[in-house]
Amino acid sequence: MEERRTYRRFPAQFNVTLRRTTGSSEPIEAKSANLSSLGLRAFVHERVEVGEKFIVEVADTSFAGDQLVIGEGEVVRVESPQESTTDPFKIGIRFIDPDESTIQRLLKTIQLRNLAEARQRSRAQRDQQKRKSFGF
Numbered sequence: 001m002e003e004r005r006t007y008r009r010f011p012a013q014f015n016v017t018l019r020r021t022t023g024s025s026e027p028i029e030a031k032s033a034n035l036s037s038l039g040l041r042a043f044v045h046e047r048v049e050v051g052e053k054f055i056v057e058v059a060d061t062s063f064a065g066d067q068l069v070i071g072e073g074e075v076v077r078v079e080s081p082q083e084s085t086t087d088p089f090k091i092g093i094r095f096i097d098p099d100e101s102t103i104q105r106l107l108k109t110i111q112l113r114n115l116a117e118a119r120q121r122s123r124a125q126r127d128q129q130k131r132k133s134f135g136f
Contacts, residue, residue, distance in 0.1 A: 009034040009041070012110040016042055018054040018093075021072065029059070030091075035110060037103055039095055040073065043088035048075050056093060058106065068106070071098040 016030040030042040040056065048054075052075045058068040073093040081087035095103070 007036040007038050009036045010107060010110045010114065012106075012113075015059040016040070017057040017059040018042075018044070018048075019057070021053040021055060028054075031088075033090070035103075035106060037095075037098075037100075037107070039076070040070075040093045042091055042093065044091055045088050047089060048078060048091060050075050050078055053096070054093070056095070058102075068102050069099065070095065070102055070106075072096045073098075 012032055012035045014032050016032050018028040018030055019025075020028075028044055028046050028048070030044045033041040033043060035041075054073055054075070056070040056073045058070065073095045075091055076094045077090075077092035079090040081089060
């Protein structure tokens, strides 16, 4: 499938905190699905509306090393859960005023993690093939 986007999306699962820029001060906890230079796809259990604006923070210190503020983002898509009321909403956030250095740091971390995971899977497959060839 050909990628039609200007900026590539990278699969990445990390905890995100969304803080509304107006209204309620209660943060919304989310889990990312992917990240690009222009936006984020995430899963949330609280309904949000297209057009709502949030300050987007990476809340997963094990992922980024410390809490990072990406910047302001606007919800551009909301997909309601299909069947179960316990399933999360899928949302798309377009960054409005992102901290470019933070996004580049995150993307580099994601790429390095994805590469390390791919290498690990490749080694495991080679080891399994070797065991099979030796009759184990």
